[in-house]
Amino acid sequence: MGAGHGHGAGRSLHHPGRSRVHRAPAHLKVVALVTFMLVVVATPRGASWAPVAYAAYGACVLAVVLAARVPVLFVVRRMVVELPFVVFAVLVPFVATGPRTEVLGLTVSEPGLVAAGHLLAKGTIGVAAALTMASTTTARELLGGLERLRMPALLVEIMGFMLRYVDVVTGEWSRMLVAMRSRGCDPRSPRHWGTLARGLGALFIRSYERGERVHLAMLSRGYDVGRAR
Amino acid sequence: MHVPDGFLDAPTSVATGVVAVAGVGLALRGARRELDDRAAPMVGLVAAFVFAAQMVNFPVGAGTSGHLMGGALAAVLVGPWSAILCLSVVLLVQGLLMADGGITAIGTNITLLGLVAVAVGWGVFVLLRAVLPSRPSMVAPAAAVGALVSVPVAALVFTGLFAVGGTAPVALGDVATAMVGWHSLIGIGEAVVTGLVVASVLAARPDLVHGARPLLADARLEIRTASGRPTTTPQA
Known part of the structure; x- marks a missing residue:
């Protein structure tokens, strides 16, 4: 499944290119992706600086997408895989415990609302980062990278x-x-x-x-x- | 049921990652026993089959649909160790090349859908095979029950992980009820499809069904004459 014909049931996410991100060794990309996502996931729920951090993470992903010269729409359009998860996150404030608050005339749980925000932010950044990886790395490069990582x-x-x-x-x-x-x-x-x-x-x-x-x-x-x- | 990023906290994700690595390591040794030097091409092709089978959606109700997970199915068809490798490779590819399931949740997903679903599905299947009359016709129902049990158990294990490292303040009872209830429904679909697929493979190529091998051991080639009476049975 090389660069040119990877159309697995129309699900190929690779966007061919010759940018620096495309040419970066795959094992470095895998390590960077996993480390980045661990940092994102480790962002504490209580911290007041969390929204700033999420914005920074988002800017990081966007910067990599731009550097890779992958059209931003290409990534955004493929983010629909996240949809079922978004539905779940929207449900969280309604079923969560804790004090209630009013939003748009609906009574929802306040900590649930905060948790849903965090879930959505982390999930969205995760999907965007994974899509960036997938759109700049061919299957063959990924295999070589995993091999160098001693899989x-x-x-x-x-x-x-x-x-x-x-x-x-x-x-x-x-x-x-x-x-x-x-x-x-x-x-x-x-x-x-x-x-x-x-x-x-x-x-x-x-x-x-x-x-x-x-x-x-x-x-x-x-x-x-x-x-x- | 692919867990996304941010659902479980970082320590839990790392811990399930360690569990997944250990489980896959064991499976690598076991699969060599099941398939010897054919392991790589065979497991690779069966993984491609599992990937295709996961594209089969069935309606669960309320306008949503679940898809086949294939843990129990793969275990009965190719053996538990190879099945773990199949599911793990499929989940790795989906996570890294298709953005399906979170990056930090790859370990969690392999633990739940690879290790737990396969182990439970295979365990229940072996138990039933030992209890039920030892006839090949019992293999498909046993596989179906294995699949039926494996899906809610995986959901239950997820609930346990959520109790340890969940990031949303939802009462644990609610999570357990919702997860197990929902996945029992998905399990019914999984069970029906698994049973029917195993039955159809059993009808065409019984020798390929790993879980049926102990029951086929004494099947001998029988050459019948035109009158329908068997002649001497040649030794294989």
Whole structure:
């Protein structure tokens, strides 16, 4: 899944570019991302300076996005993955404990309101930072980075195979869905779960057999376990 | 049920990260036993399958939908150790390349959906397999029950983590009720789909279902004549 054809079910988030952020070694980006997010998450809930800190974190992410020359809209548009979480955060003030207060004529919990604000800020910064990482790093670079970070070789290899074949398998699945729909099956309806499950069963068998063929092909080209890569 | 950033505090996130690393380390050793040198391509392809299967949404009610988590399903199909590796790799890829689930919550997500869901799903499955009559037809129902139990238990463990490192002042009883209630509903969908998928694989390629292997051990090739009477059974 290189830069040019990573369209896993239309979910590829990579935005090709040659900026400094794109060219930075992937292992540094992973370490920076994790450290940054740990700092963000560790921001205390009671602190009065928290809003300033969140603004600073947000500015950091924005600065990296601009430096990477990834269109800000590209990132913003993909932030919809956060939506279910936003719904939850909005619910928190209504179910939280503590003294009540009035906002727009609704009675809500005051500490709940504060907590919801923190949740939203941290979650949003997290999604934006992760999207920045994803839009500037290809799958192959990420694999190399994780390998340099001493992730076990077997796990790196498994991840490599998964990334290489995920488009093939999801593509196969979406073709099966098209075939089901064209025969009048509605995969979302519980009435057709039987058909859906038989399709998934077939997909599993095809994936497993593809794995066996890949393994045989590797052996025939001199793949030696333990001395892999 | 991907936990986002900021939901649990930093110490809890780091602690679950350590648990996840230890669990994945154990699974790496176990998967070598389950699959020997085929481990990398096989687990990689099954992980791609789990990723595709997670795109299947089913309606839960109130206009929302849950998606298959696949812990119990993967455990029954390829064995618990390989299943842990599959789920962990899928969650890593979703976190780092798809912004699905928080960065600091990757350890939490692997612990909940990889370790807990797979361990509970597989444990319940093995228990039922031992209790139920040892027939291959019992594998799919046992897998379904395993899936049914695994989802609310993972939600319960999340509630426990929330009690330790939660960042919102919501009464713990409310969290437990909401999480377990909601995920019991998702668990029903998970159970139905898991059972049906296992049954369909069992019908076509029973040898591929890891959880059914002990029950298939004495299945022999039988060559029948035109009259339908079996002739001598050749030794494999």
